Amino acid sequence: MTNAQHDAYICQQWLTDELNDKIFNRNIPSSTLEPYFEFRAVGTREQTMPVFDCRKKSKIPLVQHDFSVNKIFNPGQKAPIRGYCNNIDVETQLRNTIHPIQKGNAQGMFIPDTSSDLYNLTHVPLYEDTPLEKQEPHNPNKCGIGTQFFSNHTRQQTKNIKLE
Numbered sequence: 001m002t003n004a005q006h007d008a009y010i011c012q013q014w015l016t017d018e019l020n021d022k023i024f025n026r027n028i029p030s031s032t033l034e035p036y037f038e039f040r041a042v043g044t045r046e047q048t049m050p051v052f053d054c055r056k057k058s059k060i061p062l063v064q065h066d067f068s069v070n071k072i073f074n075p076g077q078k079a080p081i082r083g084y085c086n087n088i089d090v091e092t093q094l095r096n097t098i099h100p101i102q103k104g105n106a107q108g109m110f111i112p113d114t115s116s117d118l119y120n121l122t123h124v125p126l127y128e129d130t131p132l133e134k135q136e137p138h139n140p141n142k143c144g145i146g147t148q149f150f151s152n153h154t155r156q157q158t159k160n161i162k163l164e
Contacts, residue, residue, distance in 0.1 A: 030073040034065040034080040 042054050067074075067083035092098055112118045141147075143161050146154045 027075050029075060030071075032065060033072070033074060033076075034067065034082055035062075036078060036080070 047054065065080065065082070066086070067080045068087075069079070069083065089098075143157075145157045145161075146152055
């Protein structure tokens with residue numbers, strides 16, 4: 001006899017491995033990223049000349065890596081600063097505010113003013129405001145039930161209503 005608790009069937013292990021590989025690959029960047037160096041302060045307490053930098057200079061040159069959010073996947077929380085510095089002028093290019101308006105110059109472009117109709121919407125309203133029709137006043141609480149601030153016993157007040 002076999003114990004039913006210890007008999008287990010492992011099915012579709014290849015599917016589980018494939019999912020695990022996909023999850024693991026989300027922790028690896030798609031290409032090498034520029035290293036991030038955090039520079040610490042230099043101690044100046046027991047130095048003979050604390051004005052000079054006491055750190056040893058590196059003899060190995062730093063490899064320059066281009067970083068673009070569109071091309072490189074970065075699973076980390078901080079992106080290389082070079083990606084920001086290379087794309088800092090993108091907003092001005094999209095707004096076409098690189099060159100000011102100049103007379104007789106081919107690079108002068110039209111930059112609309114903020115009072116232009118491109119920014120201010122002037123239109124005729126589709127529905128005009130009409131005054132409400134005159135209605136007779138309607139009071140559904142003709143008996144005045146529940147109008148007191150204190151001792152407001154509405155059950156007793158409805159029992160005290162005299163039927164006409």
